[in-house]
Amino acid sequence: MTKTPRSVARTAPHLGVRALNRATLERQLLLRPSRMPVPGAVEHLLGLQAQNVKPPYYALAARLDGFTPEALSGPMAAREAVRIVTLRSTIHTHTADDCLALRPLTQPAMERELANFGKGLAGVDLDRLAELARGLVEAEPRTMKQLREELAREWPDADPLSLSVAARCRLPLVQVTPRGLWGRSGQVRLTTAEHWLGRSAGPAATLESLVPRYLAAFGPACVRDMQTWAGLTRLREVFERLRPRLVTFQDDRGVELFDLPDAPRPDPDTPAPPRFLPEFDNLLLSHADRTRVVPPEHRGRHWQGNIAHCTFLVDGFLAGLWRLEKDALVIEPFARLGGARRDEVLAEGERMLRVMHPEAAYDIRFGTVRR
Structure with missing residues (x-):
């Protein structure tokens, strides 16, 4: 049977x-610092959630030995890594290879998102829209506002926001640099992944792979x-x-x-040092049942509406929030930390600051993180 x-x-x-x-x-490279190179780590982690510019940098700082922000900015400037909407219809930083291979797999989710804008797209030929949008962004990277305005010339009766969402859902649009570079600023400007990377998508990844x-x-x-x-x-x-x-x-x-048969499954008593994670870290978003990282009593405490807070782990589990303010790293534990745990958290906070802000001087204090 x-x-x-x-x-x-x-x-x-x-x-x-x-x-x-x-x-x-x-597997998340959080038990001990990894010597994995940045592109290899981004590939191993299947991308880094990146609604904001800084989280991918902090995510790697928590995981990699010897990391510097330039180690991610460099590959992004060289077009070896990109920011693109993929998993869960959210922005991720991916290697160039994964951008091209994974984006087609997420198309069903993009189509579901697009269906929510159906009323605003009445009478719009979506294939024609994709063709027109591709020509526009490949001629010159465009902001979403510019793209909406251009598409509205073709479909003046359609909802402008729906037109730009349709372009993003139908095309693999990447955010071009300097957006996403450490210490730089820039509007979100978009072009196709193929145009930005200078090569065609090639075969898509399979779900089996x-x-x-x-x-x-x-x-x-x-x-x-x-x-x-x-x-x-x-x-x-x-x-x-x-x-x-x-x-x-x-x-x-x-x-x-x-x-996987040969995947690591450490002893449950293996020490897990404190780790400071950015908002939207995939560790906290990638399971239906998150109790493996989020204790039931802390469920929802790192979210407020649609805003996610930076978090830290103690003994491998969500234990509180942190925020970098003008002159201080503020740490808010959810429960009292014993003396040894408190010292470990302080030491990890100091390490994070040395990695991410070596030229700055910050106090570290326990308190309430501003919401």
């Missing part, structure tokens, strides 16, 4: 919350976890096709988790 996924889960080895925590931190990469960076994980991370649906069939190449576990709720 063939075992169903549910029966497999009931007989699979158990992984508790701490075991999942340590496995995920190891993406599942092992997701597990290598975020596993062990269930199907819903990957769907949450990618913003995609109906991935169960992909996991089932890959089942012979994977191993399975079950979590505290009996949910079946998939993993």
Whole structure:
């Protein structure tokens, strides 16, 4: 008799919350500083969430030994890494190769987003819109405002915002530099990935190739976890096709988790030093069940409306917020820290400041982070 996924889960080895925590931190390069080069780390992590300019830099500072902001700015200026809307229909910093390979996989999510603007696009030929928008941004990088204005000449009765959203959903639009460079500023100006990188997209990645990469960076994980991370649906069939190449576990709720056979799964008692993470760090966004990192009592405390706060980990779990103000790093623990933990958090804060702001002088104090 063939075992169903549910029966497999009931007989699979158990992984508790701490075991999942340590496995995920190891793959996220957060248990110990990694010597991985920046492009390799961005590729391994399958991109860095990047709604704002600074978070990818802080994300790498928490993970890489010897990191400097220039180590990411350099590849971006050289067009070896780019900012583009991909996973969960949000902006990510990807390597050039992943930008071209992964963006086509996210098209179903883009189409779902586009469907929300249907009323504003009544009478608009979306294929014609994509063709026209491509010509505009490849002739010269455009801001979204400029793109809206140009497209509105063709469809004056359509909603201007819907027109620009349609262009972004139908085309792989990257944000050109200097936007995204450390210490630089610039408007968001867009062109196509192919034009910016000087090469065609080539074959897209397959979901079968993406599942092992997701597990290598975020596993062990269930199907819903990957769907949450990618913003995609109906991935169960992909996991089932890959089942012979994977191993399975079950979590505290009996949910079946998939993993790579040789992936690291450290002892649950492995030490996990404090880490300071930026807002929107993918560690906190890439699982349907986030209790492997976010204790239930702290759920939702790092969000306020649509705003995410910078966070820090203690013993591998979400433990508080931080904010860099004009002259101080303010640290707000969710619960009292013992003397040793407090010293460890202070030391990690000092390390982060040395990496990210070596020329600046900041006080470090415990207090309330301004909302």
